[in-house]
Amino acid sequence: xxxxxxxxxxxxxxxxxxxxxxxxxxxxxxxxxxxxxxxxxxxxxxxxxxxxxxxxxxxxxxxxxxxxxxxxxxxxxxxxxxxxxxxxxxxxxxxxxxxxxxxxxxxxxxxxxxxxxxx
Amino acid sequence: xxxxxxxxxxxxxxxxxxxxxxxxxxxxxxxxxxxxxxxxxxxxxxxxxxxxxxxxxxxxxxxxxxxxxxxxxxxxxxxxxxxxxxxxxxxxxxxxxxxxxxxxxxxxxxxxxxxxxxxxxxxxxxxxxxx
Numbered sequence: 001x002x003x004x005x006x007x008x009x010x011x012x013x014x015x016x017x018x019x020x021x022x023x024x025x026x027x028x029x030x031x032x033x034x035x036x037x038x039x040x041x042x043x044x045x046x047x048x049x050x051x052x053x054x055x056x057x058x059x060x061x062x063x064x065x066x067x068x069x070x071x072x073x074x075x076x077x078x079x080x081x082x083x084x085x086x087x088x089x090x091x092x093x094x095x096x097x098x099x100x101x102x103x104x105x106x107x108x109x110x111x112x113x114x115x116x117x118x119x
Numbered sequence: 120x121x122x123x124x125x126x127x128x129x130x131x132x133x134x135x136x137x138x139x140x141x142x143x144x145x146x147x148x149x150x151x152x153x154x155x156x157x158x159x160x161x162x163x164x165x166x167x168x169x170x171x172x173x174x175x176x177x178x179x180x181x182x183x184x185x186x187x188x189x190x191x192x193x194x195x196x197x198x199x200x201x202x203x204x205x206x207x208x209x210x211x212x213x214x215x216x217x218x219x220x221x222x223x224x225x226x227x228x229x230x231x232x233x234x235x236x237x238x239x240x241x242x243x244x245x246x247x248x249x250x
Binding site: 016025034036102106110 | 140141144148150151153186189190191193194199210212213220222226231233
């Protein structure tokens with residue numbers, strides 16, 4: 001079993017974002033945190049210090065995708081948990097879990113910054 | 120090909136183009152195994168947009184377009200309007216079910232309310248209240 005990392009409040013998390021989940025003003029749409037039409041109770045993210053932006057976004061393997069960056073304190077501040085959940089193919093994989101709501105999806109979206117991968 | 124209902128006015132070109140784009144998304148468009156956007160959701164989104172524009176115009180609000188039109192991973196569509204007094208987020212499920220999240224007030228003191236079942240007419244009423 002892979003070693004589990006403790007995720008601190010100031011740890012950065014990456015969330016892969018489809019181009020259609022970027023709002024016209026450059027912000028993140030709350031639909032990016034929904035699964036099968038419902039607020040996602042188990043949101044996949046990558047623990048930034050265990051990966052790189054390039055590696056994290058490579059899974060999408062197509063143009064136009066972006067990486068969103070949020071700190072672990074944000075989901076925790078709205079009642080969600082964050083834990084390391086390594087996968088065989090992705091040691092950085094982590095989960096934001098809990099009773100998610102549309103309002104929380106919105107708060108997660110508003111607190112997610114787009115990472116500029118060109119710099 | 121896009122189906123237009125004869126009892127609805129044409130959508131502004133940018134909105135129709137956005138719906139056409141969403142309707143053409145292939146499975147896994149989000150890289151998290153999302154479904155293609157259902158024709159039913161696209162059709163209902165068009166109806167909601169037409170009726171909302173009509174309702175807003177009747178209340179003197181011209182050229183009020185949604186802030187965002189986004190796909191949802193189950194094959195649905197999410198519409199969002201924003202104003203300085205709040206926002207309305209409408210989710211259209213792949214089967215055509217409508218639900219809403221309404222926020223009133225500035226972000227620091229915003230009051231949010233989820234409405235699990237709303238009608239097309241309800242959407243227009245919610246929009247008129249925040250614009």
